[in-house]
Amino acid sequence: MGFLKKVINKHTLSLASNAIMPVLGMAILSLMAKYLSPADFGDYIFFLVIFTLADTFRTGFLQTALIKYYAGASPERAANIAGSAWFVGFTIVVTAAVGNLALYFLYFGGSVNMVITLKWFSLIFLSTLPTAIAGWVLQAEERFDKLFMVQLINQGGFFILIVVLIILHRANFQNAIYCYFINNVISSIVTTAVGWSKIKTISKKSWTSVNELFHFGKFSVGTSISSYLLRSSDTFIIKMMFPSNLLPVYYLPQRLMELFEIPMRAFVATALPTMSAAVHRGDKKYVSYIMKKYAGMLTIALIPVAIVAFLLVDIVIGLLFSKYQHSEAGNIFRIFMCFVMLLPIDRFFGITLDIIGKPQLNMIKVFIMLTVNVVADFAGIFIFHNLYGVAIASIFTFFSGAIFGYWALKKHLEFSIKDIFYLGYLELMELIGMLFQKMRKKGAEQN
Template structure:
């Protein structure tokens, strides 16, 4: 018993479990917040906030890709060498400040060109663009502290900060509702900036942001971060655009209210996406090792097993989401979101393909073919953008955009397996067959246990 308790204690303290718990808490808070907002706000106001959040997420992806990935690559091995690590921290701050300033100038320029009502509830560009600029600035200490802790493998504070920002904004949303009797998109911009800023002040006071190291970065570290970041940013940006491009196009064609109708089932899709992300990443080290050892036959076997198991495990979730789409939408969004039901059903069809598509990308990376994986993402993005524009032009409905997502991920799935085939004996039919076999074996085990 004591041994079991010790094992459980070690498991709960492991980085993987801490990360999963933090992501789970963040997902739950995200569902709660969206459920509250759909019941308290008109669709167009909520749509403006969701669009604002999509743009900020895109900026954050660029900032992370430009600085974080290179920082992790170079600074992780030096985190015990204090002087060297401090130089990397300073260079990360300097490069991030340069990027943030450049994007701020771009945003100010766009303020003249982009329709204000994409962001603002009052027609004043400063409501949206102004708070976007504020958020870019106040989020820097909190974001940077997470980079530095990541390099030191200190995952606990990272998983506290992310849900902490959401929880604080949820409190501020409640304050706004009690104070004003209504919620506007502007209040959500303000509350998010205030929540992020408050956490940033906290990490500065406790030393997590390492502001004192800003001046220590040198040209050598900045150049190394820039050289790595200019490539990784492109891949991350394209991957994020694959998810967000439909939102931008829906807003342009149909307005912010339609963004809400589309985003509600998209959040429910996280029931499949979150475990997929968490599980797929665990297979990468083994597949990479098998490829490096030239064990290509074993690589194919393990690929089929991992991909097939995840596909068959999440297939019931996708089927359940398809069947129970209406009560799920009502549970999250309340009444008035009937149009989201068909969208969710289309998303659940695409969710059934998601584990296989994700593993095709992981397989390409493990085989040392990141360029082919990038080509796959570019083709998927083109399919999605062209298909979405055609769907919106012909049908003018959000459901048609969700249908395009099926074609997008099916194309990525087929391309990924085709690109892997010359380098490893992997195939989609074999993956599906192995998945069915694994599912049948599990069901037999369950029946056997109940029969005992």
């Protein structure tokens, strides 16, 4: 039991909670692609894109701001921030509902599925609010065990409902939307009933804290929306410049890249509260240390993973999506591997700018990346006349983000790129050594 307690710490729990979403999400999409009609599956993807855009706006406005002011605060201040976040969250939902209602009455198209999307969108957006706030609060409190349960209930519940639809031969767009809504209602009831969503703190909100969250959020939301558009811009450009049947060839490698997002999200979730607490103490040196440690460890750890992925990607695509095994998807993924080591550095430069109170610089960084990506996409298509040009453009995109992020952070923190690699290597070797030592000790105790 002692060994398990040491291994199952906040880092592994954070990794597990962040792995639940993409892994189960991939499984759900695979089931839907198989059992929904092509038209229904396409409409569901459209719903996801629109809902994710709205959720990205809400998350961008509140998540980092809530964690920044909640982590390390006194109980009274934490309750005040949580209540103010609830008020801002409700305001965003009501604003979205007004816009949604206008679209519902102004829509004169003949798509039944579009009518269903417009009819249920606001209710679904509201139903996800308690679960979303619960997740951010638990992240700020570093209760990754509870956060894991929230993710498991939410994604696992939806997976079960989709399986039930398939067993009953009722898998279609409309029923999938109903299940999406029901599942989020259940998740929110659970998180509210056990007190994780902190809904009772709404009475402790203050206009000062609401303004604090709004002032910080107006910059971070720009960053989040731009980041979402950055991820989606390739898809829009490919849709515009190439036949639709080439979209999956590029989309599949993008989805596989989400596997690299799992450890990054886990490390970011672990680092954010610690960095925020250090900012509250005015300890810039420790903020720099945390940034270098996590960015460096992830970068070093991804190198062997990227090499293996580079070599075995065709096998993976063949196992998961057999008909695309001999397409350009494998080579596109290999191009992505050329910049995957930049992802942790770029990500931690961005969140560190947010945490030290410079979200406007992070927003500028993402705007620069978006601009570079769009220009480089068209240039790549003009030069290569194929999807490889779009993939190669991504290399320039992430280099531009890392360069600007380094330049912006150097004005506020003392560090160098060499420090990131050196500290990351030392910390990773120490972690591996500790794990081997614990395993040997456990083996000796059993013998």
